[in-house]
Amino acid sequence: xxxxxxxxxxxxxxxxxxxxxxxxxxxxxxxxxxxxxxxxxxxxxxxxxxxxxxxxxxxxxxxxxxxxxxxxxxxxxxxxxxxxxxxxxxxxxxxxxxx
Ligand code: SF4
Ligand code: SF4
Numbered sequence: 001x002x003x004x005x006x007x008x009x010x011x012x013x014x015x016x017x018x019x020x021x022x023x024x025x026x027x028x029x030x031x032x033x034x035x036x037x038x039x040x041x042x043x044x045x046x047x048x049x050x051x052x053x054x055x056x057x058x059x060x061x062x063x064x065x066x067x068x069x070x071x072x073x074x075x076x077x078x079x080x081x082x083x084x085x086x087x088x089x090x091x092x093x094x095x096x097x098x099x
Pocket of ligand 1: 022052
C-alpha cells in the first residue's frame with residue numbers, strides 16, 4: 001500500500017530526501033517515472049506518487065517519510081492495496097529506473 005500525504009502537511013521538506021524511491025515531490029513540481037514527466041499531483045502540499053512508493057520495502061524496516069514527519073501526515077493510502085511481493089517487484093523496477 002502506498003503512503004499518501006494529507007493536507008496537514010506544513011511543507012517542511014524533511015521527508016523528500018529520505019525517500020529511497022524518489023517518490024516524494026514538492027508542491028507543483030512535476031514527477032517522473034521511466035523517462036516520462038507528469039503533472040504535479042498537488043499544488044499546495046508535498047505529495048507521494050503512488051506508483052513510486054513501496055512503503056520503503058527492500059530498503060528500510062518502516063516508511064521513512066512517516067518516521068521523520070513532524071506532524072504525522074504520511075499515512076497509508078487505502079486506494080492502493082499491495083502485497084509484500086508486489087511491493088518488492090515494484091521496488092526492483094524503480095531501482096532500475098533511478099540508477
Ligand atoms: S514510504 Fe518510503 S517509499 Fe513510500 S514515499 Fe515514504 S519514504 Fe518513499
Ligand atoms: S515531513 Fe511531513 S510536514 Fe514535512 S513536507 Fe513531508 S509530509 Fe509535509
